[in-house]
Amino acid sequence: MSDIVIGVIGFGTVGTGVAKILLNDRAMLEERAGCKIVLKRIADLDVSSDRGLALPEGMLIADADAVIGDAEINTVIEVIGGEGAAKKFIEAALKAGKNVITSNKEVIAKHGRAFTELAKAHGCTILYEAAVGGGIPVLHAIRNSLAANRIERVYGIVNGTTNFILSKMTATGADFSATLREAQDLGYAEADPKNDVEGYDATYKLAILSSLAFRCPVDYREIYREGITRITADDIAAAKYFGYTVKILAVGVNREDGLELRVHPVMVPDEHPLASVHDAFNAIFIRGSSLGDSMLYGRGAGELPTASAVVGDVMNLAFRGTQGFSHDTDFALAERKVLPISESITSFFVRCVVNDAPGVLASYANIFAKYRVSIHNIRQMDARDGEATITIITHPTREAEMRAALAEIEALPTVRRVASVIRAGLGD
């Protein structure tokens, strides 16, 4: 590769991290890359705030189009996030034949396929390692080192905000809304937390992960999505009692008859490595046909971890050159059917509040038997004021049967309410 001359669009958290590494570690990067790696311009509408970093005179400008129009710049780093402006800048950069590196999961989940076609047409490339798992090099691993595997399953913790909230709820016993406020105060959750706590962010990341892992285009809107807003302190306490930890996972399963793609809370067995992934850390499991289970773990967000992945893409570009990345296999291979959630197969954890009376457990168990839902663990407890809690954990079962059983159970006169239904285990 000839020298890399970089323009960064966006000077927020990630952009600041990228600038710090490119400026402070330039000698190290150039020695490793064997070429010059020059940060020429940073564009941001805010050219006055202090980011704790001294930039050379004239480096920071307000006009992103001037970055794209600069003939000397051959690599554009887009780190503004969101869809609108980012899409416009990425398209313009690719059309100008510039390589693009981005940390923007939303724009890649929505337009990744079109971008890779544009890149191919203009002899450049687009890389987006930082869009999934922050600093964790999971996309590079799937494309390269694991290329000798058919990937059967990819699942994990891909959103630091929700993992932070669930970790805190587990540690303190507090409920969701109090913990969300704490996360907001600490800067781990945004003022409008919907994108994280309702699982949208995770669907973007799962769309990207599964399109590379399963080698097909994935529309994030086809991913089943369930956030953490309904998880209660009681759920977490019950999980603990049975030896589970509540996490929200993004899950992709490569089945013969189609793909399971879903984002939802899962009761993870305490002895599973994902149960030990706390706070803002991310971890992604990949099951390969030859490798078996593997996991990559690290910081899923933050200024320098995310910048580590962005500059890692710069380094890979230096090592391999624009031609070293084939996008023929990104997003663009055979279409695969996405299975409806009713077809997915998982275990379930169900807590029901029932009348404390003879025969209740039997009528309850009979309904599960009727729908062939096999029980792994059952416990009736907390009898008080004529009311008892029955908690069951099932063996893996098709969601459709489970839902039918639950509908009948909810209609039983002896069942006061189905307090919670949470998927359990890792599906095997």
Added chain:
Amino acid sequence: MSDIVIGVIGFGTVGTGVAKILLNDRAMLEERAGCKIVLKRIADLDVSSDRGLALPEGMLIADADAVIGDAEINTVIEVIGGEGAAKKFIEAALKAGKNVITSNKEVIAKHGRAFTELAKAHGCTILYEAAVGGGIPVLHAIRNSLAANRIERVYGIVNGTTNFILSKMTATGADFSATLREAQDLGYAEADPKNDVEGYDATYKLAILSSLAFRCPVDYREIYREGITRITADDIAAAKYFGYTVKILAVGVNREDGLELRVHPVMVPDEHPLASVHDAFNAIFIRGSSLGDSMLYGRGAGELPTASAVVGDVMNLAFRGTQGFSHDTDFALAERKVLPISESITSFFVRCVVNDAPGVLASYANIFAKYRVSIHNIRQMDARDGEATITIITHPTREAEMRAALAEIEALPTVRRVASVIRAGLGD
């Protein structure tokens, strides 16, 4: 890259896995690589044993030199293991300008630097992802995706046999020798287990890992080595009591004044992800200047997991071509000093059997105070027959001070014996 024509030397466990993937998944590999990937020959002295795989007529031959002498073969996969013959074949293949891929940690730890110089001189390359962590793509991650980081620390579980034995001892409460025999019966440990249980295998892997991570040549003979043969069921029970799990780790620390390089048992806090790495799994932590902590986890051995990494190297060769790998930074950068073990800094877990008498604890504690060893946790228990056990866990301390304190403690008339001294924590 033009087509890859492969000769495999060695048709044992790994060779069989490599042949299975190359033959059974050829269409998938070629579609991904965009070139032909042909397995032409396998050489092994044993040409008659059934490996559960039907080879085309004439593919299996006894003469490895005929593989190296075959002008059509441009890539030699060495999977015989050990030093002698492997070294000869690798050198001959590189001198013939053929790319070499190997899973052989011993030969790379001992001769990797010479091989990379040979490869450079002959316009070919040598790749050895499978030599460390089996199927886990840790070396590729260090060289590529993490290239924007100065690596500060690399440590983990790199030997499946010893992790299997320690996991079993933890689960069953059995002692080392009984568990070793069980591991031997199950095929997890060799008849002569020394290479694994005394930590030699781990020193080879740490030499390779740390030479890439810290970008300097590392002589495996300079690595401090302590195996698991002295770990008792009592140690494991005491660890459990204090919330630790005993693991044997390979540890590399990049200090200003030199490198700490050591292989020894460590009491890992139960909440640390390494404590959840069981049986034959491996896991490697990498702490990068920007990324912070990250971990890669997966199967560290076995036919198909190891073959996954070997064929992953074939795929990377296909993606990048021989020229896509710079070995200028392998083994060959600035020399670094390896610090003696007396300079290393860790916490310690010490169990002492003492007389159950007034003043014993005080004299014991006074010695630690004298050497400025700070105590994190202390407990005296099991008083019986005039004898008590004092268990302490220290804060991180220089090993030299710790050893001096222990020598004085051992000489105390009230101390019957120092039952165990195990390093604890991950040093921070």
